[in-house]
Amino acid sequence: MEKMFKRSVLGTAVAAAALMSMSANAYQIGENNDFNVEVYGVAAISIVNYDGEETDSTGAKTDTYTGYDYENESRIGFRAGKEMFDDFTVFMQVESGYVGEDGTGGTLGNRDTFIGMKGDWGTVRFGRMLTPMYEIIDWPYANPGLGASWDWGGDVKFNRDRHGDMARYDSPNFNGFNFNIATGRGDKSVDGNNWYGAAAHYRVADMVTLHAAFETETDRKVSDAVEESWGFDENGQSELTESVAAQFADTFGYIVGFEASLPAGFGLAGAYKSGESDVTGGDKSEQDSWVVIGQYWNGPWGVKVGYTENLESETDGMKNGDEDSVISGQLMYVHNGFVPYLRLAQRDIKSGTGADAKQTETFVVRVGIEYGF
Template sequence: MKTIKFGLVAAAVLASLAVPAMAADVTIYGRAHLSLDSLDNGDEDGTNVSSNSSRLGFKASTKLEGGLEAFVQIEQNIRFDEGSGNWASRDSFVGIKGDFGQVRAGQFDTPLKAVRSKVDMFGDRIGDIRNLTRTSTSGTGNADIGNVFDERYKNGVHYRSPSMNNFTFDLHYTPHNNTGATVDNVQESYSMSVSYEVKGFYAAVAYETFEGQNDLDPSAVRVGVFYDITDAFRLAGMYQNASDVPGGDRNVYGIGASYKMGAYTLRSQYYVAGDNDADDTGANMFVVGADRNFGKDLVMYVAYGVTSNDDNANFRVSAGGRDTQLSTIRGENASGLSLGLQYSF
C-alpha cells in the first residue's frame, strides 16, 4: 500500500517536470502579531510581551502547459518579541495543481487543524481553542511534550480534490513525523476531512490518527461549523472526540460569536473539555474581546480569558499559536488580559 502511494506521488512530480513552463510569479508576505499580556497561573501573575504566530513567507507559482500550475511556499516563524526565528518552520511545501485538484509535499497543517482554524474566534490569541484540544502525556492539560493534535506534521503528502458542488475532500499522509530517515515508519499518521463552504456558511468533519507512544494510537474526530446569520453576526462551533490518548477519551465542545459594528468587531467564545478516565480532569474556558480595524491590514484588539480547571486539571488560557505561554497550576484557574496589534502584509 505504501509503495502504491509513493508511486502515485512520484508520477505526479515527474509529469510536472516534463511540461514546459512560463516565468514564475513570486510573492513576499508576512504578519507581525504582538501582544502585551497580563498572565495569571492561578497563584502568581506577570506582564509579558508575546509574538503570536508572526511569520515571513515566500510564494511562487508557474503556469504550465496542459492547464497545470506548479507552486511553492516557504514560511518561517518570526519572534518579534525575542529577535529570533527558524527558517521554513511553518507551512513550507512544493506542489502541482490542475483539474484533478492539487498534490503537495512538505511540512504543513493537517486537515484536522484546518477545521479549527476556520471556526476559532480567537486563533493565535488568548483563549485559542487549542488550549483545550491539545492533550499531554499526563492527559490532564496541554504540556509541552506528548501526543498533540493541531499539529504541523513533517514529511507530509497532501491531496486536495477540486470543489464539487461546494464540497472539498482533503487527505494528508505522513510516513513519519520526525527528522531523518526511517526503516519502520514509527509515528505514521493520516488526517482527512470533507468540507462544504458557500458564502456565509461552512461545515466540515475531519478524522486524524497517528502512531503514538506507550502502545497508544491517538485519534480524533472533529466537526466545525460557522454560519453568518447576517452580514455582521456570525455564530461558530466545534466538537472534538479524542480517543486512545493518555488519560483516556475526552470530548471538547463549544460555541463562539462575533458581531461587526463598522470598524469594530465584538467577539466571544465558550468551550468545555470533559473529564477523561479520571475524575475532575475537565475545564471550561470563556473569552471575550473587541477588535478595532484600521483598514484591512492592521488590527488592534483587547481580549480577556479565563480557563476554570477542575481539581485534577491544568489547562491553560495562553496556549495555541502564541510564543509566550504560562503553565497553569493544577486545580487552579488560568486567566489573561491581552492588548494586541496585528499587521499583515
C-alpha cells in the same frame, strides 16, 4: 492581505550586490527569472498580563503569579510558482515561525513550508503544513484566545497539528463541497508510526458551512524509555530508578462543526471533537471537547466571544477529574489593513490525577495590533 513583491525591487537589490562583488554574471532575479515570486507576512505584537492562582488536590493554594509579557508573533514567508505544463503549475512556499522573544523561533521553514503542484484538478503538496483535522481545529474554532483548552490543552493526544513529512491533496470546489486528504510519518525514528487524515467542507446557501474531519495514527510514541539509574530521594537516601520501556499508542480522533453567517452582522460557530489513545499493552484513554463562538460586526468594529470546555478524560472507564475551560472575549477595529484589539480571557485548567492533581485559574488581558501584507 497579500501584495506581489515587486520583482524590480528584487532585481535592484541583486544588481546592487552584483556591482559590489564586481561580478558581471550575477543571477538577477528581476530580469532573468520569470517565476511568480511573492513575499508575504504578518506584523503582530501584543502586551499580555497574566494573573493566576494554583491550588492542589485539597484546594490549598500552592502558587500565585502575576506579570506581563510582550509577545511578538510577526512572521514572514516567500512563495514562487510557474506553469510547467498546461493546467499544471509547480509552486513552493517557505514560511518563518513567530519572531518570539529572541528570534530563535523565527527560523524559515518553522511554519507551512512545502513544494506542490496545482491545476483545475486540485492541489498536491509535500512538506510541512497543517493536517486537515487541525486546520479546522485552529480556524475558526481556536479564536479568540481559546487555545489553552480547545487547541493544545487536551489531556489525551490524538491528533497532530502542523507537521512535516506530509503529503496532502486539496480538491477543487464542487458546487460548495470540497475535501482534503493527507498522510505522513509521525516520528520517523519509530518504525510503523504513520498517520492518516481527511476533512470535508460543505457550504449551504451561502450562509452555513459544515466541517468534518478525522485523523488516525499507529504506534505514536507517548513516553520515552527510562534507563535504570541511582539517585537520591527527598530525604537524601540513595534510590534506584528502574528502567521503563517506551510506550506507544494507536490514536483516533474526529471533529464536526459549523459556521453560520446570520443577518445584521451576527455570526455563530460551534464544534465538537472527540478522540482516544490506546496504549500498546496498557490503558485506553478518551476525551471529548466542545466550543461555541459568537461574533458581531458593525462597520469596522467587531466583537467576538467564545467558550470552550474539555470534558473529563477517561482511562478504562475511570474519570480523571481533569476537565478545563476557557471563556474569552475580544474587541476589534479594522482600518486600512490594521487590526488593533483588546482580549480578555478566564482560564480554568486542571491537570494530573489523585494527589498530583492541580488547578490553575488565570485571568488574561491582552492588547495588540496586527497587520497582514
